[in-house]
Amino acid sequence: MEKKISKLAILTKGIIKENPNLVLLLGTCPTLATTSSALNGAGMGVSAMAVLICSNIVISLLAKLIPDKVRIPCYIVVIAGFVTLVQFVLQAFVPSLYDSLGLFIPLIVVNCIILGRAEMFASKNNVIDSALDGIGMGIGFTLSLTVMGAVRELIGAGTIFGFALPWMSEHPMMIIALAPGGFFVYACAIAAINFITKGKGVKGSFDCHGCAMASMCQQEKCLAELEKGAEA
Amino acid sequence: MNYLTILLGIILVNNYVLAQFLGICPFLGVSKKLDSAVGMGIAVIFVMVLATAATWPIMRVLNNFGIGYLQTIVFILIIAALVQFVEMALKKFIPSLHKALGVFLPLITTNCAVLGVCITNIDEGYNYLESLVNSFGAGVGFLLAMVIFSGMRAKIDDNPAVPKAFQGSPIVLVTAALLSLAFMGFGGLV
Numbered sequence: 001m002e003k004k005i006s007k008l009a010i011l012t013k014g015i016i017k018e019n020p021n022l023v024l025l026l027g028t029c030p031t032l033a034t035t036s037s038a039l040n041g042a043g044m045g046v047s048a049m050a051v052l053i054c055s056n057i058v059i060s061l062l063a064k065l066i067p068d069k070v071r072i073p074c075y076i077v078v079i080a081g082f083v084t085l086v087q088f089v090l091q092a093f094v095p096s097l098y099d100s101l102g103l104f105i106p107l108i109v110v111n112c113i114i115l116g117r118a119e120m121f122a123s124k125n126n127v128i129d130s131a132l133d134g135i136g137m138g139i140g141f142t143l144s145l146t147v148m149g150a151v152r153e154l155i156g157a158g159t160i161f162g163f164a165l166p167w168m169s170e171h172p173m174m175i176i177a178l179a180p181g182g183f184f185v186y187a188c189a190i191a192a193i194n195f196i197t198k199g200k201g202v203k204g205s206f207d208c209h210g211c212a213m214a215s216m217c218q219q220e221k222c223l224a225e226l227e228k229g230a231e232a
Numbered sequence: 233m234n235y236l237t238i239l240l241g242i243i244l245v246n247n248y249v250l251a252q253f254l255g256i257c258p259f260l261g262v263s264k265k266l267d268s269a270v271g272m273g274i275a276v277i278f279v280m281v282l283a284t285a286a287t288w289p290i291m292r293v294l295n296n297f298g299i300g301y302l303q304t305i306v307f308i309l310i311i312a313a314l315v316q317f318v319e320m321a322l323k324k325f326i327p328s329l330h331k332a333l334g335v336f337l338p339l340i341t342t343n344c345a346v347l348g349v350c351i352t353n354i355d356e357g358y359n360y361l362e363s364l365v366n367s368f369g370a371g372v373g374f375l376l377a378m379v380i381f382s383g384m385r386a387k388i389d390d391n392p393a394v395p396k397a398f399q400g401s402p403i404v405l406v407t408a409a410l411l412s413l414a415f416m417g418f419g420g421l422v
Binding site: 025028029032033072073076077080081083084087088103106107109110111112115175178179180181182183184186187188190191192194195 | 250251252253254255256257260301302303304305308309312342343344347348351352355395396397398399400401402403404405406408409410412413416
């Protein structure tokens with residue numbers, strides 16, 4: 001089925017139609033935590049994109065060699081290796097970004113987008129398609145993080161990419177840059193996408209469907225158990 | 233006193249879900265029903281404390297050999313293996329507990345809150361006991377947020393008064409924003 005999709009479609013679907021965090025609702029933790037300013041959001045997006053592209057390429061090459069039963073741990077090790085590399089690069093060349101992203105750089109390892117793409121796309125497709133998928137999803141992730149970061153920075157601090165705007169910076173609404181604002185701006189961004197696509201986009205939801213671990217924990221069984229647990 | 237400060241700080245002030253954005257996926261995904269929210273919360277407390285108990289000594293070993301930069305890889309592998317072993321052990325020895333928590337355990341492997349708490353303990357320079365207290369508190373904070381949130385969702389989800397574009401996941405996030413706002417009131421407590 002994937003064969004029919006053109007190279008261009010693979011590249012572009014991650015940007016809007018299947019945008020990983022606004023439509024598929026994956027990777028919520030870094031989305032909320034690192035968008036307190038546009039620069040942090042962009043930095044997080046680019047770091048995750050680098051890891052995503054590299055891990056997609058390596059995993060699509062290794063997919064046939066890895067036994068099915070231990071594939072998730074193998075994927076995690078590959079991803080963790082690249083995350084450590086990114087961590088070194090950031091620490092050496094952009095220490096200020098390294099400090100402000102802090103804990104969330106090592107946590108790229110458990111970002112559902114990366115593991116999810118490894119599991120759903122890279123393990124079933126060839127190297128070129130997987131790399132394109134990584135680039136597209138990475139751009140989509142970076143774009144939405146940057147936009148959300150810019151909005152939160154603009155309202156919360158009155159600056160944009162660090163430049164103070166005349167009236168806005170004297171009347172900042174701090175709350176938008178703090179934790180509750182993160183949830184609220186993310187909600188508005190998803191609602192805006194819903195409004196524009198009139199609900200026609202691929203609808204994500206916060207349950208097992210979007211979870212990268214679904215195939216490992218036997219999604220249906222898991223969902224059924226949850227439902228049953230709720231009824232009992 | 234020190235331990236109490238850590239415990240209160242991590243449960244109320246720096247709540248993992250509502251103030252630090254760790255473990256958002258299960259927080260939003262499994263909070264629909266109170267029963268599953270409680271199960272997930274307890275499983276998280278359990279795994280967090282165990283993972284810290286295992287990773288803290290390992291970090292000392294890594295530092296001894298001067299290979300602290302392998303932290304991320306080693307920690308995630310330890311957590312993944314640990315969760316698998318715990319699941320097998322529970323299945324064999326305490327089947328009733330496995331029945332209640334088993335579903336949630338594989339999900340927790342890639343929960344960023346667990347890896348997050350292990351790394352935070354090292355970064356903050358906590359000693360072994362402080363690390364365990366911090367992990368336990370982080371788990372309790374998660375459970376607390378889950379339980380309150382599942383109660384709020386029962387009222388707000390599927391409410392026809394919600395505007396069309398906000399139905400589904402956006403209104404869940406707005407609800408989370410309100411809860412997070414309420415928790416900000418604890419700021420300055422510790």
